[in-house]
Amino acid sequence: MFLTSHDTIVAIATPAGVGGIGVVRLSGNDIKKFMLAILGEEIQPRLACYKQFLGAEGECLDTGIALYFSGPNSFTGQAILELQGHGGSVVQDLLLQRCIELGARMARPGEFSERAFLNDKLDLAQAEAVADLIEAASVQAAKSAVRSMCGDFSKEIKNLVNSLKDVRVFVEASIDFPEEEIESLPDPALLKTLDDIKVKLGDIINKARHGVLLRDGLTIVLAGRPNAGKSSLLNCLVGTDEAIVTTEAGTTRDVLRKTAVINGIPLQLIDTAGLRETTSIVEKEGIRRAWSEIEAADHVLFVADASDVSMPNIKNVWPEFFNKFPESSASLTLVLNKIDLTDLTPGEMINTEPTFCISAKHRTGIHNLVNYLLKQAGQLDRGHGAFSARGRHVAALKSAWSHVSSGKQQLIECGSGELIAEDLRQAQNSLSEITGNITSDELLGEIFSSFCIGK
Numbered sequence: 001m002f003l004t005s006h007d008t009i010v011a012i013a014t015p016a017g018v019g020g021i022g023v024v025r026l027s028g029n030d031i032k033k034f035m036l037a038i039l040g041e042e043i044q045p046r047l048a049c050y051k052q053f054l055g056a057e058g059e060c061l062d063t064g065i066a067l068y069f070s071g072p073n074s075f076t077g078q079a080i081l082e083l084q085g086h087g088g089s090v091v092q093d094l095l096l097q098r099c100i101e102l103g104a105r106m107a108r109p110g111e112f113s114e115r116a117f118l119n120d121k122l123d124l125a126q127a128e129a130v131a132d133l134i135e136a137a138s139v140q141a142a143k144s145a146v147r148s149m150c151g152d153f154s155k156e157i158k159n160l161v162n163s164l165k166d167v168r169v170f171v172e173a174s175i176d177f178p179e180e181e182i183e184s185l186p187d188p189a190l191l192k193t194l195d196d197i198k199v200k201l202g203d204i205i206n207k208a209r210h211g212v213l214l215r216d217g218l219t220i221v222l223a224g225r226p227n228a229g230k231s232s233l234l235n236c237l238v239g240t241d242e243a244i245v246t247t248e249a250g251t252t253r254d255v256l257r258k259t260a261v262i263n264g265i266p267l268q269l270i271d272t273a274g275l276r277e278t279t280s281i282v283e284k285e286g287i288r289r290a291w292s293e294i295e296a297a298d299h300v301l302f303v304a305d306a307s308d309v310s311m312p313n314i315k316n317v318w319p320e321f322f323n324k325f326p327e328s329s330a331s332l333t334l335v336l337n338k339i340d341l342t343d344l345t346p347g348e349m350i351n352t353e354p355t356f357c358i359s360a361k362h363r364t365g366i367h368n369l370v371n372y373l374l375k376q377a378g379q380l381d382r383g384h385g386a387f388s389a390r391g392r393h394v395a396a397l398k399s400a401w402s403h404v405s406s407g408k409q410q411l412i413e414c415g416s417g418e419l420i421a422e423d424l425r426q427a428q429n430s431l432s433e434i435t436g437n438i439t440s441d442e443l444l445g446e447i448f449s450s451f452c453i454g455k
């Protein structure tokens with residue numbers, strides 16, 4: 001599919017509907033033919049010309065600004081013609097149809113960006129950032145997408161790839177020329193370099209995770225015993241009566257998902273069945289689903305009834321829960337609800353772990369909890385230096401990290417140059433997938449097809 005990129009593609013680049021201006025955009029290698037037919041003449045590159053846009057009979061379909069960019073000095077690296085007419089869907093369609101009559105093909109979603117990538121105008125992470133910028137739901141998300149689009153993320157990846165290349169050259173030289181004066185493996189300087197690469201990778205993984213949160217929002221699961229007030233808290237955060245709340249323990253069975261957009265940050269809230277031993281088949285299934293949500297969450301709010309918690313230490317509230325709680329995955333916050341029945345004060349409580357005292361019923365302490373969640377979602381404090389990233393980037397970075405770790409281990413344990421050379425090669429490949437230096441056609445197709453038409 002990537003071989004047919006010389007034909008001319010066309011799309012309406014502005015959103016569907018009525019607007020002051022509507023842009024029809026063409027990219028290909030035979031744009032002059034379209035200029036002659038639609039504008040009546042070839043116009044100069046990079047010069048805005050006010051023109052009539054002509055139909056098949058020479059009639060005027062619309063008037064507007066025509067802009068021509070000659071390849072390779074354009075977004076796609078090919079010749080581009082932009083026809084900026086009036087933003088009505090019928091008039092734009094007429095112009096689009098005229099371009100198709102003249103031989104252009106409707107662009108697939110993301111095909112302009114795909115061509116920019118194939119012509120080396122952008123790397124893959126930058127192209128993805130263009131789509132992320134368009135879809136950004138908050139100022140922070142937009143700012144970090146701009147950073148990635150301008151190459152900040154790619155630069156960090158390329159620096160790491162270069163460090164890996166240097167190490168590979170050293171390791172492979174010591175395999176190929178063992179008699180030369182190259183330090184024998186494992187060389188302490190080499191181990192130190194590998195550690196530095198691991199630290200740098202860890203740092204970028206954190207930044208990328210943060211970028212994913214800004215883009216996709218934070219998934220927050222409300223978990224805990226029956227009747228603790230999970231559904232009441234969900235309703236409180238969403239602002240409407242979404243979940244059924246009753247005095248009966250075991251009210252919620254199904255998983256209920258609701259998005260609360262607070263300050264532009266999407267918080268994906270998930271209410272779950274109360275966790276307990278039960279003989280009810282329905283409730284058992286609800287509890288199984290609750291656990292699988294807990295395992296997949298970014299963040300778990302463990303809701304407990306403050307009136308029956310004597311020692312609100314996160315591990316003492318319900319030890320079995322914490323034993324079962326999947327390590328490494330989500331972060332966990334204790335929420336002591338129903339403080340109206342106690343003498344606790346609303347807000348954050350000083351504790352060994354993050355703990356918030358609230359009353360979902362009386363809506364007290366909610367503000368502090370929400371601020372804390374927004375902070376977790378990256379809305380506060382950490383704006384500087386963040387770049388937008390996607391799940392696939394984090395996975396590739398993690399894979400590079402584990403290859404570097406296992407390579408280092410092999411080196412220490414068996415002094416094996418061959419094994420570490422292979423691990424370093426794989427680490428480099430994982431990183432190259434991020435920028436698209438090594439990426440399968442299938443993955444490229446998947447990435448670009450999620451873009452909007454005309455981009």
Ligand SMILES: Nc1nc2c(ncn2[C@@H]2O[C@H](COP(=O)(O)OP(=O)(O)OP(=O)(O)O)[C@@H](O)[C@H]2O)c(=O)[nH]1
Binds near residue numbers: 226228244250341360
């Ligand atoms: N006094 C008081 N009661 C509350 C508070 N929050 C919830 N409740 C009550 O506690 C009961 C259970 O609330 P739910 O929100 O249904 O609890 P849940 O954790 O979703 O319960 P299950 O779905 O059965 O697991 C209801 O009667 C609520 O009105 C609170 O802050 N103070």
Ligand SMILES: [Mg+2]
Binds near residue numbers: 230231244271272274
């Ligand atoms: Mg409930």
